[in-house]
Amino acid sequence: xxxxxxxxxxxxxxxxxxxxxxxxxxxxxxxxxxxxxxxxxxxxxxxxxxxxxxxxxxxxxxxxxxxxxxxxxxxxxxxxxxxxxxxxxxxxxxxxxxxxxxxxxxxxxxxxxxxxxxxxxxxxxxxxxxxxxxxxxxxxxxxxxxxxxxxxxxxxxxxx
Amino acid sequence: xxxxxxxxxxxxxxxxxxxxxxxxxxxxxxxxxxxxxxxxxxxxxxxxxxxxxxxxxxxxxxxxxxxxxxxxxxxxxxxxxxxxxxxxxxxxxxxxxxxxxxxxxxxxxxxxxxxxxxxxxxxxxxxxxxxxxxxxxxxxxxxxxxxxxxxxxxxxxxxxxxxxxxxxxxxxxxxxxxxxxxxxxxxxxxxxxxxxxxxxxxxxxxxxxxxxxxxxxxxxxxxxxxxxxxxxxxxxxxxxxxxxxxxxxxxxxxxxxxxxxxxxxxxxxxxxxxxxxxxxxxxxxxxxxxxxxxxxxxxxxxxxxxxxxxxxxxxxxxxxxxxxxxxxxxxxxxxxxxxxxxxxxxxxxxxxxxxxxxxxxxxxx
Ligand SMILES: Cc1cc2nc3c(=O)[nH]c(=O)nc-3n(C[C@H](O)[C@H](O)[C@H](O)COP(=O)(O)OP(=O)(O)OC[C@H]3O[C@@H](n4cnc5c(N)ncnc54)[C@H](O)[C@@H]3O)c2cc1C
Ligand code: SF4
Ligand code: SF4
Numbered sequence: 001x002x003x004x005x006x007x008x009x010x011x012x013x014x015x016x017x018x019x020x021x022x023x024x025x026x027x028x029x030x031x032x033x034x035x036x037x038x039x040x041x042x043x044x045x046x047x048x049x050x051x052x053x054x055x056x057x058x059x060x061x062x063x064x065x066x067x068x069x070x071x072x073x074x075x076x077x078x079x080x081x082x083x084x085x086x087x088x089x090x091x092x093x094x095x096x097x098x099x100x101x102x103x104x105x106x107x108x109x110x111x112x113x114x115x116x117x118x119x120x121x122x123x124x125x126x127x128x129x130x131x132x133x134x135x136x137x138x139x140x141x142x143x144x145x146x147x148x149x150x151x152x153x154x155x156x157x158x159x160x
Numbered sequence: 161x162x163x164x165x166x167x168x169x170x171x172x173x174x175x176x177x178x179x180x181x182x183x184x185x186x187x188x189x190x191x192x193x194x195x196x197x198x199x200x201x202x203x204x205x206x207x208x209x210x211x212x213x214x215x216x217x218x219x220x221x222x223x224x225x226x227x228x229x230x231x232x233x234x235x236x237x238x239x240x241x242x243x244x245x246x247x248x249x250x251x252x253x254x255x256x257x258x259x260x261x262x263x264x265x266x267x268x269x270x271x272x273x274x275x276x277x278x279x280x281x282x283x284x285x286x287x288x289x290x291x292x293x294x295x296x297x298x299x300x301x302x303x304x305x306x307x308x309x310x311x312x313x314x315x316x317x318x319x320x321x322x323x324x325x326x327x328x329x330x331x332x333x334x335x336x337x338x339x340x341x342x343x344x345x346x347x348x349x350x351x352x353x354x355x356x357x358x359x360x361x362x363x364x365x366x367x368x369x370x371x372x373x374x375x376x377x378x379x380x381x382x383x384x385x386x387x388x389x390x391x392x393x394x395x396x397x398x399x400x401x402x403x404x405x406x407x408x409x410x411x412x413x414x415x416x417x418x419x420x421x422x423x424x425x426x427x428x429x430x431x432x433x434x435x436x437x438x439x440x441x442x443x444x445x446x447x448x449x450x451x452x453x454x455x456x457x458x459x460x461x462x463x464x465x466x467x468x469x470x471x472x473x474x475x476x477x478x479x480x481x482x483x484x485x486x487x488x489x490x491x492x493x494x495x496x497x498x499x500x501x502x503x504x505x506x507x508x509x510x511x512x513x514x515x516x517x518x519x520x521x522x523x524x525x
Contacts, residue, residue, distance in 0.1 A: 002352050002355075002356070003347040003348055003352060004346065004347055004348070004365075004367050005348075005359065005365050005367065006348060006352065006355035006356050006358070006359035006365045007356070007359055008356060032353070032356065033353055034352065035351065035352045035353070035507070036505045036506045036507055037211060037351050037353070037507050038211070038212060038213070038462075038464075038502045038503075038505065038507060038508060039211035039212060039213075039218060039351075040213060040214055040218065041209075041211075041214045041218050041219030043214070044214045045219070055504075055505065056501050056504060056505075057213055057501055057502060057504075057505075058501075058502075058504050058505025058506070058507060058508060059505065077209075077219045078209075078219070078353075079208065079209035079210055079211045079218065079219055079353075080211065080351065080353025080354060080356075080357065081353070081357050082353040082356070082357075102333060103332070103333055103361075104333075104335075116360055116361070116362070117360070118356065118359065118360050119359060119360070119362070120359060120360050120361050120362025120363065121362075138220070138221065138224070140209070156356075156360045157360040157361055
């Protein structure tokens with residue numbers, strides 16, 4: 001359980017996973033921020049206002065799945081590194097995961113890197129398909145990797 | 161030599177910098193002293209993005225917030241003097257205090273003082289806890305993030321509050337292996353997003369565990385952990401040996417309060433705020449009417465709330481010599497409203513409760 005070991009269980013994760021119909025349409029955010037904390041940069045980061053906090057800053061972020069375009073602009077703004085964008089429409093059998101990466105070295109497009117699951121276990125090599133790291137992101141690179149579709153909610157970090 | 165100022169701010173962390181900025185901007189002559197080489201307080205060691213309110217710099221790195229606050233105080237440098245490497249060493253009668261730099265001891269006469277001294281780190285008792293290689297989290301951060309020195313190669317972190325979690329993450333970024341994080345409680349103390357961040361980089365989190373002893377003779381070579389029961393008593397035969405060359409203690413902070421005691425401010429013990437704190441009202445005024453408080457010295461909290469409380473104290477300290485001002489009132493009203501929303505919700509419960517207890521004692525709540 002998340003509060004005992006830092007690992008989000010499938011049951012805890014379920015409510016923040018978009019429904020299959022939305023996943024089929026293409027990229028969408030998954031916000032793995034499941035605790036009421038006084039934090040809100042994700043809300044103002046979203047250009048289409050898809051992230052809402054009903055009860056104010058201490059509420060959990062709630063994503064309107066149908067409003068979210070999967071643009072990924074919220075990813076580097078989250079101090080919890082808790083936002084991922086997944087794209088199930090990548091290629092047959094393969095999906096992509098985009099995530100914040102704040103470790104050196106920053107990988108390059110095309111590079112093979114080690115994929116890690118929520119416990120830090122090595123779950124194999126994956127290919128980097130995109131790296132976005134402009135000055136405005138202030139050294140939080142957003143790295144997109146190509147993963148087998150069934151691993152899309154299992155892989156949550158990389159080591160380059 | 162002696163100096164004269166209307167507002168005297170002690171401590172240049174987010175609370176003190178904000179207080180000095182507001183007081184000087186409103187029109188008070190202000191003197192700020194900080195005993196470290198560079199103002200910024202805890203912020204100059206914080207390389208991570210801050211959580212908090214995006215109205216108040218959340219999502220940007222602590223070091224960047226420090227730069228912004230330093231920029232703000234430069235803007236009012238005609239009325240504000242900042243002395244680094246200078247400690248406030250004592251309060252005397254008749255609104256006088258002593259300050260000590262490497263060069264000289266001086267006296268300061270003031271109308272009001274705002275004490276923003278922050279906090280000190282707690283330690284932990286266990287066998288061999290005096291071995292070289294055992295550090296407080298603040299020491300690790302200073303070595304690593306201010307001076308660019310790794311404290312060790314394999315480190316064991318004790319404490320799962322936000323500091324333990326965030327410093328673990330910073331250690332991984334610096335290329336140090338974090339071999340585990342130990343927590344006596346059954347659940348993680350800090351924000352779970354920070355816990356997941358280190359867990360997925362491979363750091364095991366041992367909740368319901370404690371450290372029994374550090375191993376080694378010349379320096380740390382490892383540690384013995386044990387499971388603990390609900391009463392925090394070690395459970396026999398659950399010992400676990402972990403190899404490491406460094407142990408980092410992140411087991412809480414206690415407000416730094418010597419100066420308040422010297423100034424004869426009434427103190428109250430509030431566990432939720434980290435221990436003894438000076439009683440104060442919602443204007444951040446202590447029971448000694450010429451002394452205000454802001455930031456972690458008034459109860460351990462966060463940079464965002466330290467900035468807001470600093471703004472309140474700065475505005476009220478200005479009014480103490482210049483009389484009521486609509487501008488000062490507006491600053492106070494805005495900061496109070498932001499504080500209220502930041503402390504709402506379930507994670508703010510303990511702080512809210514602690515803060516209310518302080519206000520109750522002064523008859524304001
Ligand atoms: C690892 C870590 C991570 C954190 N992350 C966050 C976060 O993400 N978001 C957030 O909002 N907060 C965070 N915080 C908390 C935040 O840094 C503190 O709450 C905040 O810095 C408190 O501000 P302050 O001005 O009260 O004290 P400090 O920042 O501690 O500053 C006090 C200053 O006073 C000086 N001083 C003390 N005594 C004297 C004296 N006698 N004379 C002269 N100078 C003196 C000290 O040298 C210091 O510079 C974090 C803290 C740590 C340690
Ligand atoms: S991915 Fe883009 S549209 Fe979706 S929540 Fe994030 S910022 Fe908003
Ligand atoms: S910015 Fe990240 S950590 Fe903060 S509330 Fe949003 S999702 Fe949670």
